[in-house]
Amino acid sequence: MSDFPDLRYFPIWSCFCNLFLKLTHYLKINLFHILWKRTFRLSVDTLNFSFVFCLEFVIHLQVVSFPVVQLHMNRTAMRASQKDFENAVNQVKLLKKDPGNEVKLKLYALYKQATEGPCDMPKPGVFDLINKAKWDAWNTLGTLPKETARQNYVDLVSSLSSSLESSSQVEPGTDRKSTAYETLMVTSEDGITKITLNRPAKKNAINIEMYHEIMRALKAASKDDSSITVLTGNGDYYSSGNDLTNFTDIPPGGVEEKAKNSAILLREFVGCFIDFPKPLIAMVNGPAVGISVTILGLFDAVYASDRATFHTPFSHLGQSPEGCSSYTFLKIMGPAKATEMLVFGKKLTAGEACAQGLVTEVFPDSTFQKEVWTRLKAFAKLPPNAMRISKEVIRNREKEKLHAVNAEECSVLQERWLSDECMNAVVNFLSRKSNL
């Protein structure tokens, strides 16, 4: 769209007008000067007038034209920011790391404000959690101008891109410092890589970021120079399983797309445990729920504090077993006990889980850390290649079967996640109508 009058030419027009006015003014002064000279016969240097004229002209050029040039430059910058905005929108789609729900809501709100202006949609109902969260985020922007929203969106994306770039600068395969993870602490010493789930305030619930980070940490641990890997939890819980807010972050493609992507993620996540090449040991420091329990069937040893409990309330949640538990639990504890856990959601104490073969050994909570670490340090001194090869021999016989079970469980879950039973259970938890 072309502007009329075109502001780019304003300074030139302004100068010409000024020149014209000054010339007439100059002529007037000179006329006056001639009359003065004739009347009083005094000599005045007309150059002085010319000098004053030039000075005034230059000042005028600076004072009048400068703001206009500035105005024009700002408008050009705004046009550039529209382009930046489009680039930023594309850049968001390429982000490798999930920036988290809070940031995504902010991006959504700024995008809507920048493209549609203030929120004029009717407020969604309280149980429409996802759309309500989006509406709230957009509505809080009030009457923020479109241009500002656009600029804020661009700034946010650029800050995200740079923080995500800097976190991916660490060489793959090298031990990352714990600061490289948002949801985990990872350390490596005495031949043991320790991965600690680190969202204690949320009972170490596994959000999307944590799924990705656990996979990344396992891949790094499989290549580092440690001989065994340990998974444990920070705080009073080992893990409360899948973070139920994972259900609230629905992309524009809708809940079906979310379910499809989640099934892919879950399959990849469980696949990392099936394929992990070194001895993998769980130190279950407290209660464990859902997927944090089911994947224990894929570990090589499970040590538990006597505070730990093991709970897989899939039916309560309108869901079905995952982590290969529909196969491993049956093999470990037999169909009757596995059904009690996986279908009826029976919560086991550490002692019961040990009696049924899911747990290797239980320790009093007071001595749990000390006793288990003494044992792990001894394991880590064993020849690493022998341990790796022994695990390979044991696991290889089962690998194909485990991957097939994993694929089937994920595809069943993909359907389950779309069910009313599942959605109601999630809404009940999120609206604090139920805890397990």
Ligand SMILES: CCCCCCCCCCC/C=C/C(=O)SCCNC(=O)CCNC(=O)[C@H](O)C(C)(C)COP(=O)(O)OP(=O)(O)OC[C@H]1O[C@@H](n2cnc3c(N)ncnc32)[C@H](O)[C@@H]1OP(=O)(O)O
């Ligand atoms: C559309 C499809 C999307 C699908 C995406 C799925 C991706 C892969 C899924 C893989 C399949 C996995 C299945 C499972 O793991 S099923 C198990 C899920 N877990 C639960 O149902 C546990 C829910 N939590 C609870 O029942 C209680 O919190 C708990 C008994 C664990 C502890 O109770 P307590 O009273 O002691 O503590 P609080 O409830 O006050 O909890 C403290 C804070 O932590 C938050 N919290 C705890 N657990 C979770 C969780 N699992 N998800 C989200 N948030 C959790 C809790 O809300 C509190 O937070 P606030 O302090 O902010 O209120």
